[in-house]
Amino acid sequence: MLKNYTEVAVAEMLPRVLEEYRKQNPDVCDCERCREDIMAIALNRLPPRYVVTDEGTIYTKVIFDQIGGRAEVTAAILHGIKVVSAHPRH
Ligand SMILES: [Zn+2]
Structure with missing residues (x-):
């Protein structure tokens, strides 16, 4: 199965980052539609990390190690x- 780790990471973090942001900016x-637009913009700023995996489950810790950490993903979101x-x- 071909996967883009960056996309997995952004999809996982977007709800939390957006929720946090909306506390200050309701x-x-x-x-x-807006979530998808936000995700597209974030993904265009981050390098893709394509991997082939046999497993259905992807461990997010591994993903963040691969793509340079949560801070970079949060900033892009x-x-x-x-x-x-x-x-x-x-
Ligand atoms: Zn909207």
Whole structure:
């Protein structure tokens, strides 16, 4: 199975980062469309890490070790949130 570790990491962290951000900025939209836009922007800023795995389960600790840590992913997601909340596409 071909997987992009970066995508797995962003998908896992996005809900938490967005929820945290919305505590300070309750006007930020969290609909499906905005989440996907945020995810696309974050993924375009992070290097992809494609791997082939036989296992269905991917351990997130391994993923974060591979892609340079949670801080980088969090920063990319926050950038996405700021861009999308400034210009939501709906
Ligand atoms: Zn929205």
